Amino acid sequence: MPLVKAAKLSPKIFHKDIAKIPTRNGFGEGLVLAGEADERVMVLCADLTESTRTEAFKRAFPDRFVQLGVSEQSLAAIAAGMALAGRIPFIASYACFSPGRNWEQIRTTACLQEVNVKIAGAHAGVSVGPDGATHQMLEDIALMRVLPNMIVLVPCDAIETRKAVLAAVQHEGPVYIRFAREKTPVFTTDKSPFAIGKAQILNTGSDVAIVACGPLVYEALLAAKELETHGVSAKVINCPSIKPLDEATLIAAAKQCGAVVTVEEAQAAGGLGGAMAELLGSNYPVPIERVGLEDTFGQSGTPDELLEHYKLTAPWIIKAAKRVIKRKLHLY
């Protein structure tokens, strides 16, 4: 399979023993590095220290860690106040509560004021598992993406999440970073490029471009590998920067392949799928199939069961790729 050298992917990428680490761990590591590099970095937590992986930062920088209890609305607004005072606060909770519950506070105090609040949404997607629909955030990408001045990052593995945290500190202004609960394959490396506003081609191909974000990028790679054996050449693009999108790379891929599949563990409407439909609709319309939640909530189950149930895994990406290629060829 024609993996792109410049992407510097893990040599173990398709091995059975590829390391599996939750993206939230990358967040926790990134925070400690950010705290060491910049004294202005603070972490605010709402009674979820361990599960958002802010524990290590708390230990390393106790005087820059703030506990608020179950108060996500003031979590956002208090952080904005600290940002106004020159700090770089990260607010960490489950994505359904932050940015779910405190969207208006984020809109006004972080985005409209254009201050340096970084929002970390943990436990995103159906892979949260048995906790069920109330705790599986699927609308956060849409909610954050429509906000002027907001940057939206959905890193694909623990290493990329760590880089996203450091990039968020460098960026002046509000940033949203989304991550997940479960262990997922670590297939990028320290050397893999990452930048806000950049998408990365992981695998060259010309029949269809699969544009994915988050841990499901790995499923997209598995799908491309399988498609190759069916004689289909699929390009895979890792698109962690949902806002701003890497328009040049994405439009070029649409031009080359003439068909696009988007993949995300979120509502496809308003998510990466929505963003791609808007971008291509205005610039270079090609058929698009969107793999994501189809206007439905999640439910309890094991993470694997749920990814399968909601049609988010490689077999479903393959089906979508074949459908979109048929549409390109006007076969239906």
Next chain:
Amino acid sequence: MPHVRQTLAPLTDAKLRKLELQANAIRQDLLKMLTQAGSGHSAGPLGMADIFTALYFHVLNHNPRKPEWSERDRLFLSNGHIAPIRYTAMAHAGYFPKSELSTLRQLGSRLQGHPEYRLLPALENTSGPLGDGSPQAVGMAYVGMLEKAPWHVYCCMSDGELAAGITWEAALFAGKHKLHNLTWIIDRNNIQIDGYTEDIMPLEPLHDKFAAFGFTVLEIDGHNIREFVEACDRSKATWETPTVIIAHTIPGKGVSYMEFEPAWHGKPPQQGDELNSALKELRTLNGKIQSEME
């Protein structure tokens, strides 16, 4: 229908012992269910077992065979993560077969990790995101008052969720409208996920806070079923204000290795020693209650 003053049936000593035994049986099924599910919350549900037993077997005016009966008392749950105790109490009360408890947290189950209104009759509300339940109970009570409805509105809540501003917005509203048909029941167990409530975000003096918001405040031992029933009785007889019952409970009550331990907030006992020793302890307690009856 005119608003008639209602009181609860008297709680005889014999009935009290029966309720204590019932609570013990419910705790045992609760633990088995959690272990089987492999995830879920232990501390809160165990701590609220006596109150849920009293609610479903003495306090609520309800009919498990007609769960949607229009005159039923409404029981809301705001801290949805303690759903397992509600599910177990409901199964014991006859809302659904006890065998269904084994489906907790599984794909397609009516017993979701956090309770869902649309899936199981008489849940009254979906919850899990803390703070969202008590305002809904307030909305229901407001309509109940407008319509002079015969039913009462109860809402179980936690102490950790009192940090959510929405709770106090709802309290202002309840105080403004003197919602006397409303009883909030707070699981004052002093723990939340990251530790003790008074370290995370101090709530005391809680009694005074609620009094200042216009509530009649009753403080009880949440493991003393008689105290709880009497508080509910007083709440029903109170015509001037909403009532809040601050129920002092022991998180993990009944399983000594879980008691007072924030670590047991969100995990189940494991199959084997953990579950067995917990069940053994409860069976011993069962024997004690029975010997008191003789």
